[in-house]
Amino acid sequence: MERIALDVAHLFAGGLVLVSFMLLYQDRMTGLVNTFALHALVVSLSVAWQAHIQLAPHLYITAAIALAVKAFVIPLALHRIIVRLGIHRAIEPVVGIGQTMLAGIGLVALSIMVMLPITARAGTLAREDLAFALSVVLLGLLMMISRRNAVGQVIGFMSIENGLILAATGAKGMPLVVEISVAFSILVALIVIGVFLFRIRERFESVDIHSLHEHRGERP
């Protein structure tokens, strides 16, 4: 039973890393948002499983929040933004997909090499979960720097957040996880509202944040 509990936890955590890679190579907006919804679904499954095996019912709340907000509400909002702004295929990666994927593989290797020796004293559950979580965080950072597009960066940030929730639930008995995940959801919701409210498109005729750089306020 113990064995299966661990295996399933690792299955979900590994699945999350896999979906992070899928996020890296999406070249359409709609596909990117849908893949992110899958990312959120996997993380909420993972959190729910942790709640089950750690006998920590409050984690179900975190799982429910992740599922409702990030797998449904935010993707739907992003779809609406994409339709309203007409940016279905506006993804311009800074470097090629192939190089990004290679860099991603390097990051995963790095996080496993960093994490596994360090966490030797922590429990098996925390160990691999942390290595996976760090991979997801690093892949999210990679995604944020390899996209020029505001929506792409927001999704990169939200995938970092999913990685952090994975880490927080993997740390057995960590208090305030629910509160932190609520605080994070507010942050994410604000970012999404920000894209919408700041009306980057209306101001700049583009959500390509490259065009933002003209307004540096540093006129000679």
Place this chain on the structure above:
Amino acid sequence: MTELGLYAVVAVLVIPAASAALLALLPDDRTTARLNALAAFLTFTAAALLFVARPVPGRYLIVDDLNVAFIVLSTFVGFTTAVFSGSYIAHELESGRLTPLYLRFYHAMYQTLMFGMNLALLSNNVGLMWVAVELSTLTTVLMVGIYRTPAALEAAWKYFLLGSVGIALALFGTILVYLSAHEVVGEGLDAMAWNVLVRKAPDFDPALLNLSFVFLLLGYGTKVGLVPLHAWLPDAHAEGPTPISAVLSGLLLNVALFAVLRFKSVMSANAAALAPGPLMVSLGLLSVVFASFMLYRRQDIKRMFAYSSIEHMGIVTFAFGMGGPLANFAGLLHMTLHSLTKSAIFFCVGHIAQVKGTQHMPDIRGLTMSHPALGWGLAFGVVAIAGLPPMGLFMTEFLIVTTTFARHPALAVVLGASLLVALGALLLRLNDLAFGDPVGRSEPARASFLPVVAHFALVMAAGIWLPPELVAWFTHVATILS
């Protein structure tokens, strides 16, 4: 005694939170600005009470020797900035840059920011502190973008993304700290409480602590504005309302640095863990060198002083990284005086930008002729911030450089040279800004000089005569830190 302290702690948190709600509901008129200042004053009074009466540390909140100094400083500058904000905002309303609705939002956000910072300083829980820092980040993001010009939106967006990534890294570090603590302390809230963490730190797993500190330093270091994580800082200072620039430079950077200091003391308590000092010394020194050279090319007056903030936060981080009672003492005092000086400079700069209608430095000249009070105020502030005697910042910079000389002469040379470079840049600019023939448009200034005078008087006093009680207090805190 402890009961009074408990009330004071509750007041420091509840007054800003309640007035944020009240100011959000009240219809706009001139009273809201006064109410904002009154709330800030009450918070400051409650915070000052913490000096005499202190509650027993709880599970979530704590008042100890380190954070009480931060809280009193923070609430004091919060109060004076609220006074300045009253006259600044009145002008913005008249000129139509802010509408009454946005003003209501602005005041509510100001108090929310105060609440967030006070909570971060008072928290006895690494997770709670993280949530509070996040809250204060969010409110400042909203305030930076309040003018909704393209430049303000870019600044807000950049700050948002970089700040979010920073606090995300800090959260990962926080989780790692909990992981290293819970094997020793056991599961639950105790494994996240400061006072428990510092006491039990010698038994923590050093490898986990090392990794966590790297994440925490990078995460909270982004909020401190350390190079190379500083990119958001000049934009956020330049494009938001000036009271917010004053609060950002004077307070929010300190709060982030306070977080780093807390974790540094956990690290130092563990003999097997990495020494946190060298990391902080290198980031601090890099910031000082980089920022002092960047000062030369600035065209925007608020942006220039933002780079000066990066420089000074670099100096403070460097001092704390050096460690030892003397360097810590100088670092603490430098941080306090920098907060006072820099916010007073921003008070002057805010009014200058209003009377001249621009922040573009080549268009601002001869201020001592056209607006003597503002011009001489700015000149005094620049002389103070550049670290010239007899101001307090001269003394602290001198202390930092000399104590570095005794231990690592090479570092002291680099630090001293950068300080001179920064001094040159600031005086060069000051010469153009304050002296010569006035150019461009010029409105009469309707400024409130009380906050500026109060801050400068304190900075001057610190340079000439520090009360022995204050010296004893700072020495005591410096010894705890080392």
